Amino acid sequence: MPGLADEKYISFTTFKKDGTAKPLPTWVVGLDDGTLGFWTSSASWKAKRLANNPNVVLQPSDARGKLKAGTTPVTGTAVVVTGAALDEITAKVKAKYGFMTKITKLLNTLGHIGKGKFPYGDRGVKITLDA
Secondary structure (H helix, E strand, O other): OOOHHHOOOEEEEEEOOOOOEEEEEEOOEEOOOOOEEEEEOOOOHHHHHHHHOOEEEEEEEOOOOOEOOOOOOEEEEEEEEOHHHHHHHHHHHHHHHOOHHHHHHHHHHHHOOOOOOOOOOOEEEEEEEOO
16 A cells, blocks of 8 residues: 555454454554564563564554544564664664654553563564465
8 A cells, every 4th residue: 555654554464363353553653675564572471472473454543443434454474573773773763753652652651550570572474465
């Protein structure tokens, strides 16, 4: 989908082991190799689901995950990444979303007080769209 990397939010759908779709809104950036990416936590459900099933569905949405009218879902495959691939995603997310990255990190920290460690942005998700 042309322009998907320009969206502020996308609905990113992963699938449970039983095939149930689990859509979540997320930020998105375009990567240098033509793929898309965003960061997540190694403890997130989306990272855990991707380990079992790399198939994903993306569609422009708002911050709450409400799909944008007139848009069409796009399928692809996603992989959780670290190292240089995560570094590229991190740099591009910070460049695109700026100060919001600091606010969301603070909210993540506050939201997990007393619940144990929940890393913030320690993994990247790299998405290759289907042709």
